[in-house]
Amino acid sequence: MTNDCDHKKQSENIRDKRVHTLDMRSCVHNLSQNPGAEIVRYGRRKKDILSLGQGEGDKPTPDFIMQAAQKALYEGRTFYGAVLGHDILRDEIATYYKNIYGLDITQNRVFVTNSGSNAMHLALTALLDEGDEVVAVTPIWKNLLGAVELAQADFVEVPLDFNHQQKDNGGWSLDLDRLFDACTDKTRIILITTPSNPTGWVMSEEEMRAVLEFARARGMWIVSDEVYGRLAYGMKCAPSFLDVAAPDDRLFTVNSFSKAWAMTGWRLGWLVGPPQSEECIRDIALYDHMGPPAFTQYGGIEALRHGENFIPEQMSLWQGNRDFVHEFFEQTGRINSVPSGATFYSFFKVDGEPDCLDFAKRLIDDVSLSLAPGCAFGQVGRGYMRLCYAVSRPRLEEALERMQRALKG
Numbered sequence: 462m463t464n465d466c467d468h469k470k471q472s473e474n475i476r477d478k479r480v481h482t483l484d485m486r487s488c489v490h491n492l493s494q495n496p497g498a499e500i501v502r503y504g505r506r507k508k509d510i511l512s513l514g515q516g517e518g519d520k521p522t523p524d525f526i527m528q529a530a531q532k533a534l535y536e537g538r539t540f541y542g543a544v545l546g547h548d549i550l551r552d553e554i555a556t557y558y559k560n561i562y563g564l565d566i567t568q569n570r571v572f573v574t575n576s577g578s579n580a581m582h583l584a585l586t587a588l589l590d591e592g593d594e595v596v597a598v599t600p601i602w603k604n605l606l607g608a609v610e611l612a613q614a615d616f617v618e619v620p621l622d623f624n625h626q627q628k629d630n631g632g633w634s635l636d637l638d639r640l641f642d643a644c645t646d647k648t649r650i651i652l653i654t655t656p657s658n659p660t661g662w663v664m665s666e667e668e669m670r671a672v673l674e675f676a677r678a679r680g681m682w683i684v685s686d687e688v689y690g691r692l693a694y695g696m697k698c699a700p701s702f703l704d705v706a707a708p709d710d711r712l713f714t715v716n717s718f719s720k721a722w723a724m725t726g727w728r729l730g731w732l733v734g735p736p737q738s739e740e741c742i743r744d745i746a747l748y749d750h751m752g753p754p755a756f757t758q759y760g761g762i763e764a765l766r767h768g769e770n771f772i773p774e775q776m777s778l779w780q781g782n783r784d785f786v787h788e789f790f791e792q793t794g795r796i797n798s799v800p801s802g803a804t805f806y807s808f809f810k811v812d813g814e815p816d817c818l819d820f821a822k823r824l825i826d827d828v829s830l831s832l833a834p835g836c837a838f839g840q841v842g843r844g845y846m847r848l849c850y851a852v853s854r855p856r857l858e859e860a861l862e863r864m865q866r867a868l869k870g
């Protein structure tokens with residue numbers, strides 16, 4: 462009789478044979494593994510799994526957003542649309558930047574995409590050639606580094622520093638000198654996520670100015686993932702690179718409807734770049750996905766027009782959950798963390814658990830709790846775990862009770 466390990470080896474052998482048989486490109490065959498996705502798949506085999514491993518809450522999309530998309534469906538908005546998104550949505554995003562950030566962003570700088578991930582892919586595809594180098598501030602979501610690999614470029618990790626005594630920014634900070642020293646003649650892009658998934662670190666406007674000045678002097682691009690920009694505690698919005706950049710700077714910012722408006726499954730996002738990039742991004746999007754679905758964009762329009770009250774409602778719940786999680790962690794006496802300055806994650810270490818991937822699997826096996834392993838976010842994340850607390854209090858309490866059992870066991 463074969464065991465689970467035997468089945469796993471057989472599956473891996475079959476997969477490897479298929480890859481070679483299909484003669485896939487080396488960039489696909491050599492694509493590094495995603496431990497976070499591995500844990501999600503591992504947890505799905507358990508019927509009673511409680512997952513706080515993915516970056517989404519448990520509230521459905523608000524009714525007023527769904528009704529707008531439903532209305533668009535019944536009005537017959539089910540045909541091909543503009544590759545870079547409906548003009549009405551591009552205009553609405555420009556208006557959003559005016560209302561929230563006080564910025565004048567013209568429509569020809571706004572490109573509607575099939576999710577924030579797709580926006581990142583379009584930006585990297587437009588900029589990278591084989592052998593180029595990306596300097597990435599880590600920890601960072603693995604999918605972003607995977608997109609660099611698919612472009613056959615290389616990446617260099619510049620880790621944030623963690624100080625448990627530092628109470629702001631979740632205890633994390635960026636050494637700008639280390640970031641600048643990591644850049645070489647091969648560096649094409651500086652890649653930054655702010656606010657940071659998974660740490661909650663928020664880059665200051667002063668730091669952005671320094672990075673922008675450095676990149677300008679060397680002809681480098683900045684790609685800034687700002688998907689969590691509305692999820693900063695104590696402020697209406699986190700600083701954006703758009704606050705400090707000129708329209709024609711070598712800058713792409715990535716954004717999404719997923720987090721702030723509870724629209725993860727809609728796969729709707731946007732990219733902002735210099736006006737000269739519009740034609741290039743349109744050409745890539747044409748062959749990549751032919752444009753975002755027509756009817757979903759009307760949900761996005763409604764979110765931007767009438768969704769401002771929904772964001773603070775969510776933030777109030779998440780801030781309470783953040784403090785609740787931190788209090789629990791301190792009471793265990795084994796967990797090292799600082800409350801995050803933004804997002805809805807706690808990124809923490811458990812004393813005596815140096816192998817985060819092994820610990821993540823044991824949490825699933827022993828107490829049916831799925832969390833994201835820190836090694837999914839780069840080298841600096843090894844030994845850490847990420848918990849998403851954007852859920853109801855009863856669900857969060859159940860998750861922490863399961864973790865308590867695992868720590869005692």
